[in-house]
Amino acid sequence: MNQNIALLDHPLIQHKLTLLRDKQTGSKEFREMVSEIAMLMCYEATRDLPLKEVDIETPVALAKAKVISGKKLAFVPILRAGLGMVEGVLQMVPAAKVGHIGLYRDPESLHPVDYYVKLPEDVREREVILLDPMLATGGSAVEAIHVLKRQGVQHIKFMCIIAAPEGMKTLTDAHPDVPVFCAALDNHLNEHGYIVPGLGDAGDRLFGTK
Ligand SMILES: O=P(O)(O)OC[C@H]1O[C@H](OP(=O)(O)OP(=O)(O)O)[C@H](O)[C@@H]1O
Ligand SMILES: O=c1cc[nH]c(=O)[nH]1
Numbered sequence: 001m002n003q004n005i006a007l008l009d010h011p012l013i014q015h016k017l018t019l020l021r022d023k024q025t026g027s028k029e030f031r032e033m034v035s036e037i038a039m040l041m042c043y044e045a046t047r048d049l050p051l052k053e054v055d056i057e058t059p060v061a062l063a064k065a066k067v068i069s070g071k072k073l074a075f076v077p078i079l080r081a082g083l084g085m086v087e088g089v090l091q092m093v094p095a096a097k098v099g100h101i102g103l104y105r106d107p108e109s110l111h112p113v114d115y116y117v118k119l120p121e122d123v124r125e126r127e128v129i130l131l132d133p134m135l136a137t138g139g140s141a142v143e144a145i146h147v148l149k150r151q152g153v154q155h156i157k158f159m160c161i162i163a164a165p166e167g168m169k170t171l172t173d174a175h176p177d178v179p180v181f182c183a184a185l186d187n188h189l190n191e192h193g194y195i196v197p198g199l200g201d202a203g204d205r206l207f208g209t210k
């Protein structure tokens, strides 16, 4: 597999993903699982954050200890479904800022349509982790990364829960500098652009809109 792609198939993630995929799982549990998976994935996606040494005093002795240094983080969910991942990642990095990119996929052309962008003012000085549970054709992720790059963001990671091989190729061809973290690489896209086996429409299942 491309060295820029990390498949995060930890047993806890796989177990929760099975619950997500199950069509019997209702919105409440679906939301909880998306959030918990995002939290576990965030642990891996932030593994390379730089550390620096500081001097502290424990109740017992002076000590040298490590804190995160360097670039600060921003999480940017792609609306709507990416919103489901925000709570989980913020549990890992509560000080991160959160931007939003609104895109929906036109059901006929499957092309992404932009409708909202609001990013932290200092976003170009931050590392951005872009969040969307589904990478299908790749159109939405490719477009969202263009939006971030046009704002001057230089360090971007993309985190999704399920990817289709077609979308993974499109994304890594268009943005080879962006590391991708996913929990599962599924089989293919069907004629409607849905991931097979996938989990259906992530936004609708999160928000109960269908
Ligand atoms: O890789 P792609 O082919 O672009 O498809 C993936 C996109 O489709 C879904 O969003 P959708 O358009 O359903 O919008 P929603 O999140 O508002 O439901 C999903 O959350 C991704 O953003
Ligand atoms: O399978 C898919 C494809 C795109 N968007 C979804 O929510 N699910």
Ligand SMILES: [Mg+2]
Binding pocket: 081, 201, 202, 203, 204
């Ligand atoms: Mg949707």
